Amino acid sequence: MSMTTINGRGGLPMVQIQTSWSTAEIYLQGACVTHFQVHGEAPLLFLSEHSRFEPGAAIRGGIPIIFPWFGRPPGRATQHGFARLRAWELVGLHRTGDGSATAHLSLPTTAELLSIPLDYYVTIGKTLTVELVVRNYSSAPFAFENCLHTYLAVGDIERIRVTGLQGTEYLDATAKFLRKQEAAESIRFDREVDRIYLNSRNAVEVHDPVLQRTVQVTTENSATTVIWNPWMTKARDMVDFGDEEYRRMVCVESGNVAENGIQLAVGEEARLKATYRQTKSDAPG
Ligand code: BG6
Numbered sequence: 079m080s081m082t083t084i085n086g087r088g089g090l091p092m093v094q095i096q097t098s099w100s101t102a103e104i105y106l107q108g109a110c111v112t113h114f115q116v117h118g119e120a121p122l123l124f125l126s127e128h129s130r131f132e133p134g135a136a137i138r139g140g141i142p143i144i145f146p147w148f149g150r151p152p153g154r155a156t157q158h159g160f161a162r163l164r165a166w167e168l169v170g171l172h173r174t175g176d177g178s179a180t181a182h183l184s185l186p187t188t189a190e191l192l193s194i195p196l197d198y199y200v201t202i203g204k205t206l207t208v209e210l211v212v213r214n215y216s217s218a219p220f221a222f223e224n225c226l227h228t229y230l231a232v233g234d235i236e237r238i239r240v241t242g243l244q245g246t247e248y249l250d251a252t253a254k255f256l257r258k259q260e261a262a263e264s265i266r267f268d269r270e271v272d273r274i275y276l277n278s279r280n281a282v283e284v285h286d287p288v289l290q291r292t293v294q295v296t297t298e299n300s301a302t303t304v305i306w307n308p309w310m311t312k313a314r315d316m317v318d319f320g321d322e323e324y325r326r327m328v329c330v331e332s333g334n335v336a337e338n339g340i341q342l343a344v345g346e347e348a349r350l351k352a353t354y355r356q357t358k359s360d361a362p363g
Contacts (some may be wrong), residue, residue: 079179081171082111088131093168094204096235098177102202105137108162109198112140114206114354120289122206122354124173124327126319136162138318139327141208143198146191147191148304148335149251158227160190166198178203193334194220209351221341225304225333228295233288235307239264242282243303249274249336265328267328270309274335278303282330290354295330298351301338304331 079097082216086092086105092112093104102112114122125139136142136158145161156163170181178201185196191218201207214220232238244263249255251272260275264285282303284293306329308316313324332352334340340348 079171079173079177080180081181083168086131087129088162090131090133091165093181095171095179095181097179097202099204100116100202102181102200102206102208104181104183104200105131105140106166106168106183107133107135108137108164109166109185109200110137110140110142111200111206111208112137114202116204116356119356120291120295121231122356124231124323126323128320128323130318133165134163134331135318138316139229141229142227143210144223144227144331144333145196145212146194146222146224148223148225148333158225159223160188161185162227164188169197174201174203175188176203192216205353205355207214207351207353209349210265211347211349212241212340212342213347214344217344219341219343221339223333223335224341224348224350225301225302225335226350227304227329227331228352228354229327229329230284230293230354231289232284232286232326232328235267235328237287237323238328239266239285240305240328240330241265241285242281243275243278243281243305245272246275246278246303248276266309267309270312271305271307273305275303275305276336276338277301284328284330285359287359290359292359293330294355294357295332296355297332299349300334300352302331302333302335304329304335306331312331336344
């Protein structure tokens with residue numbers, strides 16, 4: 079196991095971790111895991127070639143941390159909160175028994191939230207596990223949303239299937255957040271998809287015949303799954319995203335959003351955990 083901190087893109091501090099299973103890269107900017115790769119396999123995460131790497135800007139790809147709100151609620155100027163915009167601290171790296179390693183990062187205080195420290199644990203092994211811990215040391219209950227905005231790499235967006243959400247109610251962000259129910263066993267993509275699936279605690283799987291793998295996302299304390307692909311028109315509008323890059327990613331986001339938002343009592347902590355597991359699948363016949 080080894081860990082090196084270097085100046086990554088844009089000169090931003092980046093932690094490179096190598097274990098006997100896999101490699102990973104984490105930017106302190108936003109505590110963003112931008113790369114995870116099991117030895118001999120394709121990278122798990124998508125990272126835009128056009129991403130900004132600047133202090134105070136969100137990284138386009140990897141796993142941005144959405145906190146303390148999702149989207150842009152009334153009265154909030156910053157989309158998806160400020161945790162992804164801040165420089166986090168690296169606390170340390172701990173070895174675990176099976177050859178994995180856990181990096182611990184923290185955002186102790188922010189101007190906005192003096193008594194709500196954040197901790198983030200990234201476990202790099204045969205699988206990738208990320209866990210966000212929010213503690214309420216203030217003197218009042220704290221209401222917030224959280225979300226791990228994971229960009230998964232895919233071989234071809236038009237050929238993947240996402241399963242695990244059938245029968246689940248969702249808010250369709252492409253239709254003024256109209257409430258709908260997922261009828262399909264598999265979600266397929268041939269247009270922009272931007273959906274907030276509520277009360278969805280089952281594992282979600284991305285079946286990818288081109289990369290010949292299935293990525294399974296399992297969670298703890300996540301009541302919401304967001305599925306997002308910007309498709310062609312939105313891709314062109316995004317300055318930090320290539321026009322064709324929508325073909326190579328899908329966001330499967332785990333958290334607690336909208337009516338699943340969290341009310342944290344004084345002195346309590348909220349843990350949000352997601353694990354990404356890849357299995358090989360056969361080439362399409
Ligand atoms: C998704 C939202 O989570 O994030 C989308 O559902 C949004 O509506 C997308 O477009 C990307 O947001 P941003 O702020 O990173 O461009």
